[in-house]
Amino acid sequence: MSDTIEPAQLDAEEAESLRKTHYNATVIERIDVHDDLARFRIRPDEPTVPFDPGQYVAIGMGNWEPRLPGTQTEMVPENKLRKLGRRAYSISCPLLDSAGVIAPVNSIDYLEFYVTLVRRADDEHKKPPVLTPRLFMLDAGGRLELQRKITGHYVLGEIDPGDTVLMLGTGTGEAPHNAMSAHLLANGHQGKVINATSVRQRRDLGYAKEHALLMSQYANYRYLSFTTRDPENLDPSHPGYVGKQYLQSLFTSGRLAELAEDPLSPANTHVFLCGNPSMIGYVPPGADPPATPGMLQVLGDAGFSDEHDSIGAGSIRFEKYW
Structure with a gap:
């Protein structure tokens, strides 16, 4: 039975x-x-x-x-x-x-x-x-x-009022960045607040209208959205063809900084990463580095640090879902 x-x-x-x-x-x-x-x-x-x-x-x-x-x-x-x-x-x-x-x-x-x-x-x-x-x-x-206990170490921490905050997410990894963005803007943050997300298709942008309104109210806020599986990402004959828009390549090409209207320099930028592990690129101790670099590798090459005791501008924080 x-x-x-x-x-x-x-x-x-x-x-x-x-x-x-x-x-x-x-x-x-x-x-x-x-x-x-x-x-x-x-x-x-x-x-x-x-x-x-x-x-x-x-x-x-x-x-x-x-x-x-x-x-x-x-x-x-x-x-x-x-x-x-x-x-x-x-x-x-x-x-x-x-x-x-x-x-x-x-x-x-x-x-x-x-x-x-x-x-x-x-x-x-x-x-x-x-x-x-x-x-x-x-x-x-x-x-x-x-559950009653709200927890987690993926938080803003100490950020100087004029520093740039760069948040990079994929899919629903945008969620904590929305909470962070609202907090910074509501509390008068003066530096750039850049919330960038990469999704499969434009239909996956669940907060697009709210972000547009927020940008109209706060001159220092940028919401940047990118796709990887819409026609303009996949079809080279498409009049607006851009290829697959991954955050790593957007950063290394300088396109992300161009759209953010900010140099995204480790001298004054805090970086937050949440979403697909391939985008983040975390390598557990003893493991081989990823075949395709994630943001941790890309940012490291640009002078940022993800060391546990790293604080202030130039630091990287990331959320683990695995």
Whole structure:
């Protein structure tokens, strides 16, 4: 006899009892960018303690909850059916409130998350994705668990008022940079604040309108977006052909500095990296360097440092998701 059971087979009364026991937060708004990408605004039942932009927190949902149709089937063992599956997410930011006024993370009573739906594992030997196929079943009013501890070392730290802040992200790695950008601008940072992101297609730019409005309000803010899989990236016959726009090549070519209207010099620039490990280029101790240099290698060649005790201009901070 099988020891697995489909999540949907837990009876409704017990499922509701488990939700009341474990869940402590409500989705108050869901903003769909497209079918596989959304912004979730989640309000905890109890206010969160103040936290630093760039930090993260875990979201949880019960293994008994239904999964979005079209996602990978998951068979949950009976002894795990009543437990929660969790995943940590960097906290994003709405950037602007409903009146168009800048809204840093500690000015609002909810947490915003920028989430990609993972429909199936990228390897047949890996377990099916636990959280997002369930999270994407929720609309406004949906309940879930939001862990109380907000943590993480990927934070701004000490930055002189006139320094340049360069944030480089891929995909939803933009999330903590949105929180950092809003914080810097709301607190009167005078230097350039450059939030650059590379995504597969323009449709993956979930905050494009907010960034445009923010740039119209703050002369020192730049949001730079690049793509790698739109027609102009792939088709040499396209009239606007630019090739695949990777942050590493944009930096080394000088194009990033040109668009930022800033030399991006280690003499006055702090760099933050979040997203695809290939973009970041972190090399664990004893491992071989990547065949294609990541930003850590590119920035190192330009005079920046990612040493743990490196602070101030010329330093690199990066978020690890692996």
